[in-house]
Amino acid sequence: MGALLEVHDVELSFGGLRALDGPSLTVGEGEVVGLIGPNGAGKTSLFNCIGGLYRPQHGSIRFAGREIVGLPRHRIAALGIGRTFQNLGLLASRTVLDNVLAGAYHATRGGWWATALALPNVARTERATRERALDLLAELSLGDVAGVPVGTLPFGTLKRIELARALIANPRLLLVDEPANGLVHGEVMELGATLRRLAAERGAAILLVEHHMGLVMSVSDRVAVLDFGRLIAEGDPRIVARDPQVVAAYLGRAA
Amino acid sequence: MTATTTRASTARSGRERGRSRDSLAAWLRRPRPPLAPPRWLAVLATAAGAIALAVVPLVNPSYINLTLTLVMIWTIVGLGLNLLVGFGGQVSLGHSAFFAIGAYAVAVGGAAGLPHPATLAGAAVVPFVVGYLVGLPALRLHGLQLGLVTLAMAMATPAAIRALEPLTQGSRGIAIDGSPPAWVPLAHDQWVYYLALALATVAYVVTRRLARGRLGRSFVAVRDAEVVAETLGVDVWHTKTRLFAASAAYAGVAGGLYAMLLEFIGPENFSLTLSISFVTLIVVGGLATVPGAVLGALFVQYVPTLTSSISPAATGAAYGVVLILFAFFVPFGLVGLARAALGRIVARLPGARGT
Numbered sequence: 001m002g003a004l005l006e007v008h009d010v011e012l013s014f015g016g017l018r019a020l021d022g023p024s025l026t027v028g029e030g031e032v033v034g035l036i037g038p039n040g041a042g043k044t045s046l047f048n049c050i051g052g053l054y055r056p057q058h059g060s061i062r063f064a065g066r067e068i069v070g071l072p073r074h075r076i077a078a079l080g081i082g083r084t085f086q087n088l089g090l091l092a093s094r095t096v097l098d099n100v101l102a103g104a105y106h107a108t109r110g111g112w113w114a115t116a117l118a119l120p121n122v123a124r125t126e127r128a129t130r131e132r133a134l135d136l137l138a139e140l141s142l143g144d145v146a147g148v149p150v151g152t153l154p155f156g157t158l159k160r161i162e163l164a165r166a167l168i169a170n171p172r173l174l175l176v177d178e179p180a181n182g183l184v185h186g187e188v189m190e191l192g193a194t195l196r197r198l199a200a201e202r203g204a205a206i207l208l209v210e211h212h213m214g215l216v217m218s219v220s221d222r223v224a225v226l227d228f229g230r231l232i233a234e235g236d237p238r239i240v241a242r243d244p245q246v247v248a249a250y251l252g253r254a255a
Numbered sequence: 256m257t258a259t260t261t262r263a264s265t266a267r268s269g270r271e272r273g274r275s276r277d278s279l280a281a282w283l284r285r286p287r288p289p290l291a292p293p294r295w296l297a298v299l300a301t302a303a304g305a306i307a308l309a310v311v312p313l314v315n316p317s318y319i320n321l322t323l324t325l326v327m328i329w330t331i332v333g334l335g336l337n338l339l340v341g342f343g344g345q346v347s348l349g350h351s352a353f354f355a356i357g358a359y360a361v362a363v364g365g366a367a368g369l370p371h372p373a374t375l376a377g378a379a380v381v382p383f384v385v386g387y388l389v390g391l392p393a394l395r396l397h398g399l400q401l402g403l404v405t406l407a408m409a410m411a412t413p414a415a416i417r418a419l420e421p422l423t424q425g426s427r428g429i430a431i432d433g434s435p436p437a438w439v440p441l442a443h444d445q446w447v448y449y450l451a452l453a454l455a456t457v458a459y460v461v462t463r464r465l466a467r468g469r470l471g472r473s474f475v476a477v478r479d480a481e482v483v484a485e486t487l488g489v490d491v492w493h494t495k496t497r498l499f500a501a502s503a504a505y506a507g508v509a510g511g512l513y514a515m516l517l518e519f520i521g522p523e524n525f526s527l528t529l530s531i532s533f534v535t536l537i538v539v540g541g542l543a544t545v546p547g548a549v550l551g552a553l554f555v556q557y558v559p560t561l562t563s564s565i566s567p568a569a570t571g572a573a574y575g576v577v578l579i580l581f582a583f584f585v586p587f588g589l590v591g592l593a594r595a596a597l598g599r600i601v602a603r604l605p606g607a608r609g610t
Binding site: 051052053072073074077078082083085089090091092093094098101102103104105106107108110111112115116118122125126129147149165169 | 286288461464465468469470472473475476479480482483484485486487488489490491497501
């Protein structure tokens, strides 16, 4: 019995450009792993391989012991992998509540016939889902905007709505892409605490891509560093932060 | 409670101030939530409507029953097409083909001696199956390409009817016996009216259930962002093919009723114009709304008659002008217009539910 998520030797190229050059990575049950690296290091590419948006040319990705490379995306989601998007994937015309409810799709039942005939369990499920969504919105301080169309809200708020949408399905693994983007400093640390608590309550593991170092270091159990598609360091956040290769990747070449 | 009321009224007066600054067009373009009438009003309106619809065919001359039955037939098509196009975001200009298949299912089944319930069931099932099979390849396409393929379907329909002469009797047309069974003491027009009323009511209720809740949200997700829908666990392909087949079944049932109402159909009944008027119906009524199908059906049934009475020399032109005005000033269709006009009044009625 291995870790919850086992990424092994994944290679992904776009034409001549190698986005991922064989990184390996594990995330344990309930663990919070921070994934950091300079822009273009391949963090989002790795996310997209795990979520099935890209198909790596080589390597394996196992979730709960099962190979998921090549599985259709909706099946990967249904296995219990939730995610948020770097540039948002919300339904702009819909209200905040509707967006969060949409996240519960695979965690709830209610097919065409059951819905058309209005079987009692359809209404019961809808009511229960609605309550959970409102609770979740309240926990993320979004209770006041539940009925507002998302198109009118600021970026930082939208990031939290996406988080609520991913959490409502009770994923076993949550892929979070830059949640602090668009937030001011005070909000970032608050978000980090909320994120950790919500995940712990649901027993969800988190793989977190984030540029805000303070957030990554405070939230993560372990940190993995990508550079040019390769894993250059991995381990305890405080030790990784002092790793000369990591420092070089972040500061050296930029100068 | 008091605090809530105060906040609501502050927000309302804020909106009113906003309105006075807006131009009329901008005001009409603002998205609005559905009307939420108080329960007593909803019950009262439904009851009054039900009684009126039940009594109408008994006291009216048959040509009025005929046009009202047509409105219900268009409503059924509109409900299904709006599920596919409005909610699901998949364009179809080809639903006249499914309408024709339903009509001919009733005609051919009736000629074989089957009773009305059986032929109408066939008018749902055959287009559903055909729609599913057509959808399998067609729904791999998007937007304009899907529009083009379905357009070709609509264009080919009259020719296909002529080509299948042994079954359809081709250009000669085919007669249908739409008269009620012996034990029903109704005239033909009344019988078809009640059948259409019953089926339109069922279609309306079922559509409303599908469009809300878990499935409705998955349709909208497929329409707005396919990749996001997939990461939420929605099988996009499955959803699209089911939507296409279901909307074909709606059109088929409507076509079956149409055949029973006219009692004689031929290829010329199922031209491309019919498909265009279906699309007009859902756009004018209000995309991705359920009541939009009813309002749109009333529009496509009565407005062309109205415009031709205004200007008999230029029927098409007057109708075209009306459609252009709609495109500019009623972006959310008649349902959007109703929300804009009645929203504030409904919210002020005693017992109003919050939005």
